[in-house]
Amino acid sequence: MPGRGNLLWTGFGVLALVFLLSPLALVVFFSFAENQNATFPAGGATLHWYGVLFDDPDFWKALGNSAIVTLTVGLVSMVVGTAAAMTLARTRPALANALIGVITLPIMLPPLVLALALATGYSSLGLPLGLGTVIPSHVVFTQPFVILVVHAQMASFNMAVVDSARDLGAGPWTIFRTVILPIIRPTLIGATLMAMAVSLDDFIITYFTIGGGMTLPTMIWGMLRKALDPSINALGALVLVATVGTSLIALRLTRYRG
Amino acid sequence: MSGPLLRLDTISKTYRDVTAVHPLDLEVGRGDFLALLGPSGCGKTTLLRMIGGFLPPTTGRVEIEGRDVTALGPEKRNTNMVFQGYGLFPHMTVAQNIGYGPKIAGRDPEQIDLDVVRMLNLVHLNAVADRLPAALSGGQQQRVALARALVMRPAILLLDEPLAALDLKLRKAMQDELKALHKAIGGTFIFVTHDQGEAIDLANRIVIMEAGRIVQQGTPEDVYRRPASRFVASFVGDANMLPARRVGAEVAIGGGRLPAPGVDGDVLVVIRPDDVTLDATCPIGLDGTLAECRFMGPYQRLTVTLADGTQVIVHRPSGADAAPLPGVGDAVRLGLPPAACSVVAP
Numbered sequence: 001m002p003g004r005g006n007l008l009w010t011g012f013g014v015l016a017l018v019f020l021l022s023p024l025a026l027v028v029f030f031s032f033a034e035n036q037n038a039t040f041p042a043g044g045a046t047l048h049w050y051g052v053l054f055d056d057p058d059f060w061k062a063l064g065n066s067a068i069v070t071l072t073v074g075l076v077s078m079v080v081g082t083a084a085a086m087t088l089a090r091t092r093p094a095l096a097n098a099l100i101g102v103i104t105l106p107i108m109l110p111p112l113v114l115a116l117a118l119a120t121g122y123s124s125l126g127l128p129l130g131l132g133t134v135i136p137s138h139v140v141f142t143q144p145f146v147i148l149v150v151h152a153q154m155a156s157f158n159m160a161v162v163d164s165a166r167d168l169g170a171g172p173w174t175i176f177r178t179v180i181l182p183i184i185r186p187t188l189i190g191a192t193l194m195a196m197a198v199s200l201d202d203f204i205i206t207y208f209t210i211g212g213g214m215t216l217p218t219m220i221w222g223m224l225r226k227a228l229d230p231s232i233n234a235l236g237a238l239v240l241v242a243t244v245g246t247s248l249i250a251l252r253l254t255r256y257r258g
Numbered sequence: 259m260s261g262p263l264l265r266l267d268t269i270s271k272t273y274r275d276v277t278a279v280h281p282l283d284l285e286v287g288r289g290d291f292l293a294l295l296g297p298s299g300c301g302k303t304t305l306l307r308m309i310g311g312f313l314p315p316t317t318g319r320v321e322i323e324g325r326d327v328t329a330l331g332p333e334k335r336n337t338n339m340v341f342q343g344y345g346l347f348p349h350m351t352v353a354q355n356i357g358y359g360p361k362i363a364g365r366d367p368e369q370i371d372l373d374v375v376r377m378l379n380l381v382h383l384n385a386v387a388d389r390l391p392a393a394l395s396g397g398q399q400q401r402v403a404l405a406r407a408l409v410m411r412p413a414i415l416l417l418d419e420p421l422a423a424l425d426l427k428l429r430k431a432m433q434d435e436l437k438a439l440h441k442a443i444g445g446t447f448i449f450v451t452h453d454q455g456e457a458i459d460l461a462n463r464i465v466i467m468e469a470g471r472i473v474q475q476g477t478p479e480d481v482y483r484r485p486a487s488r489f490v491a492s493f494v495g496d497a498n499m500l501p502a503r504r505v506g507a508e509v510a511i512g513g514g515r516l517p518a519p520g521v522d523g524d525v526l527v528v529i530r531p532d533d534v535t536l537d538a539t540c541p542i543g544l545d546g547t548l549a550e551c552r553f554m555g556p557y558q559r560l561t562v563t564l565a566d567g568t569q570v571i572v573h574r575p576s577g578a579d580a581a582p583l584p585g586v587g588d589a590v591r592l593g594l595p596p597a598a599c600s601v602v603a604p
Contacts, residue, residue, distance in 0.1 A: 160345030163312060164403075167332045167339050168359035168410065178358075182349045 024240060031233035049234040059235070062219040066200060068131060069215060073138040074196035080139065081146025081195070082188060086180075088147070089154035100151065104144040114141065115208035122209065129211025137209045138202060142195035149191040153184050193250035197243055261324055263288045263446055264309065264414055269318030271304050278304040280470045281317055286414070286448060286463075291440050293461035294450045297493065301470040302450045303418055309448065310416050311335045323413055338407035339416040343423070344399050346391040352402050353378070353387040359410045377405040380439070397428045401435070408443065417449035421456060433459055454494045458482065466490055482530070488602050491528040498534065498570045499526040500544075501604065509601050512594060514542035518601035526604050531559070531573040533598035536584075540593025546570065548590050551583060558583070562590055 031050070034043030053059050084103065088096045106114055118137045119129075127133055161183070165175040181188075203217040210218060216239055223232050262285035270281040279301040286292050294302040307313040309320060311332040320328045327335050338359075347355050356377050360370045378384045381401035391399055400420065407415055420436070421429045437460060440447050451457050457464050458478040465475040474486040485491035491499065502511045504525045509516045511527055518525065549569070550561040553576060560572040560583075570592060574583075584590050 158343065158345065158348075160341040160343045161347060162345075163332070163339070164341060164345035164347070164406070165358070166312075167310065167337075168406070169333045169362040170358075171333060174362065179347055183347075 027233050027236040028240065030230055031237040033230065036230065049230045052229070052231040053234045053238075056231070058214065058219060062214045062216050065131060065213055066215040066217075069134055069138060069206075070196050070200045072135050073142055073199040074192050076135070076139050077142040077146045077195040077199075078188060078192040081143045081191065082150050084143070085147050085150035085154055086176075088151050089157070096151075100147070103147055106141040107144045111141075111202075111204045115205045118205065119208040129209055130213060131210070133209045133211075134206055134215070137205050138199045141202075141205065142198050145194050145198065146188075146191040149187060149194070150184065153187045157183070190250050193246055197246060200243065200246075201239070262286060263290075263323060264448075265319075265321040266305075266309070267319040267321070269305075269308060269315045269320065271301070271308060271313060272316045277470055279308070279315075282472050284465065284472065284475075286446065288446055289444060291437075291447045291460060291462050292449070293457035293464045294448065294467060295454060295457040295464050295494075296452065296467035298452055300467040302452075302467050305467070306339075306416055306418055306448065306450045309414070310337050310339045312339075336413040337416055338410045338412035339418065340400075340403045340407050340420050342418045342420075344391075344403040346399055346402055346406070348391055351388050351390060352383055352394070355391065355402055356405045356409050359406065363410075373409050377409045380408070380442070381405045381435075396424050397432060400424065400432060404436075404439065408439075408445075412445070414446045414448060417447065419450055419452070421451075421453075429456075436460060458494070464494075466493065468493075483598070484600050485528055485602060488526055488528075488604065491526075491600070491602060496531050496571060496573075498529050498531060499602075500529070500568060500570070501525075502527050502601075504601065511599075512542040512544045512592075514594075514596060516542075516596055516599055516601060520601075524604050525601050527594075528600040528602055529594055529598055531571040532557075533595060534570060534572040535593040535595065536572070536574070536590060537593040538591045540595060542594040542596060542599070544570070544592045544594065546590060546592060548584055548586050548588050551586060562592055 030042065032045050032047070034046050034048070035041065088099060091099065115137075118133075118140070122129060122133050157180075161179055162175055165179045170178065201217055203221060206215050207218050207221065214222065216235065220232060220235060220239075223229060223235070264284075264286040266282065266284040268281040268283060269279065270277065271279040282305075294305060296302045304313060308315045311320075311327065311330055311334070315328065318328075319326055322336060332339070347358065350358065353374050357370050357374045360373055365373070374387075375384075378387055381404055383398060383401055383405065386394060386398060391402065394402065400423075404420075417436075421432050424432060433456065436447075449460070461478060463475065464478055464481050466473050466481060468489050474481055474490045476484075481490060481494050485494065485497070488499065491497040500511065502509045502525055503523070504518050504520055505522050507517065507519045509518045509525055509527060516527065544564055546562040546564040548560060549563045552559045552561075554573075556576060557573045558576045560574065562570045562572060564570060572592065
């Protein structure tokens with residue numbers, strides 16, 4: 001009875017989607033609702049909570065910090081990750097796999113342990129906590145994404161293309177710039193945006209390594225502890241738009257066709 | 259200029275404990291169309307890559323136009339290679355692919371445009387100049403790779419299994435095109451192939467390799483008609499190999515004698531199926547029974563079993579004027595023209 005089986009699966013799928021998406025929908029919904037407590041009945045539509053958020057100087061500070069961290073981490077992960085992936089691609093496979101195991105350790109570790117280790121490390125070195133410690137901490141766990149993705153691409157890379165360029169007189173840097181980079185550019189952008197997305201919404205490691213400052217996730221955490229002000233929903237909705245927007249741009253740029 | 263265009267002097271390549279190419283010497287003259295022929299793993303591609311500068315030799319020297327280039331990489335050598343998978347730049351159009359080398363070399367942009375157009379004409383690709391390689395057929399990609407290498411005006415064009423990726427019909431067409439191209443530009447081509455037919459058709463000189471060594475070199479006719487070893491005889495074309503004995507620099511076979519300098523002992527007499535005749539007046543004759551007769555299109559393939567059980571293959575033209583054949587099971591006398599026989603070690 002294929003009909004009934006299909007119906008069952010469809011029902012399950014719809015249920016799963018509702019479960020996954022309804023909290024997100026509610027966050028967006030209540031960010032525009034008048035009700036002070038973010039409960040039903042919602043009352044009329046308003047932009048009041050966005051106004052409250054934009055009037056909060058902490059929001060602008062957190063936004064600025066998040067922007068600095070995310071962009072720097074993205075840039076550094078891209079450069080470091082690509083350089084590492086290119087080197088690994090030229091290393092013999094057994095050694096390369098062992099090295100990848102070590103490099104990807106940070107994403108295997110529980111974030112809490114990594115955060116603790118980093119915070120302990122900085123304090124034992126006597127480094128003051130701040131954005132200067134958040135950025136390298138993020139790179140520790142974002143670069144594996146870039147390395148893995150770019151290395152996977154290099155593994156299937158047609159090396160005859162590199163040989164051809166050499167044969168036609170190009171030096172290593174020219175080959176990278178004119179041949180390798182244009183070919184792997186979509187992958188590179190995708191990997192970088194992935195690293196940025198991971199960095200943007202990281203809470204635990206940021207919380208342990210930022211000291212007194214704040215980024216958007218740690219600001220949300222702070223607001224939650226004070227009161228359930230619907231301007232949190234406004235902030236949540238903005239972060240959602242930023243993340244989904246970034247992903248869409250990434251998919252568009254990498255010409256991803258599903 | 260005097261002297262060979264390319265000279266390899268005791269060149270070898272060893273990987274850890276595996277020797278891919280044993281020390282060998284080779285000279286290639288200007289205008290040669292040379293085939294490096296051998297089965298896979300014989301070291302021919304390794305040798306080609308050492309000539310191109312992609313692999314540093316373990317021992318020996320590479321000289322091009324009298325200059326020692328052993329230490330130079332491919333970007334510094336006056337050679338260009340057509341790679342087995344072509345290695346076209348997938349993000350560049352056909353014209354950009356061809357113009358890449360001249361651009362790197364810093365040639366004048368207007369001159370580059372002229373050169374690219376000249377190359378597009380040469381390989382008949384004007385119509386697809388603005389397409390990406392992925393939109394081309396295999397044969398067209400092959401021609402882009404050729405044009406991209408030739409636009410550099412290399413002293414030597416190296417081709418690694420240039421036709422291996424093409425289907426049979428296209429391969430034949432590209433063989434003709436390669437030959438015409440070689441004639442038109444008068445360059446020196448060295449190509450690697452495992453296809454003896456391709457080597458014989460294209461090259462004016464064939465170097466046959468086996469297990470990292472050169473086992474014979476000469477014109478296609480030399481290596482076909484006068485194979486130097488059992489390996490060459492069996493690798494290049496079909497061959498009948500008849501066991502015999504050498505005594506006093508002569509081999510007695512079928513009532514005749516073949517001069518064959520060398521130590522006494524067992525040898526093989528090699529003769530091509532198309533050289534064996536049914537002519538009873540031939541000084542060397544072998545008696546046997548016709549075991550099979552197959553029509554192969556342009557020729558008939560006869561299998562004759564000799565008294566000692568050895569089977570001899572005979573190719574006869576199947577045209578209308580071909581002499582009538584004996585029936586299967588009949589006794590036949592095979593004629594072996596002495597000039598067509600070679601004596602090799604067993």
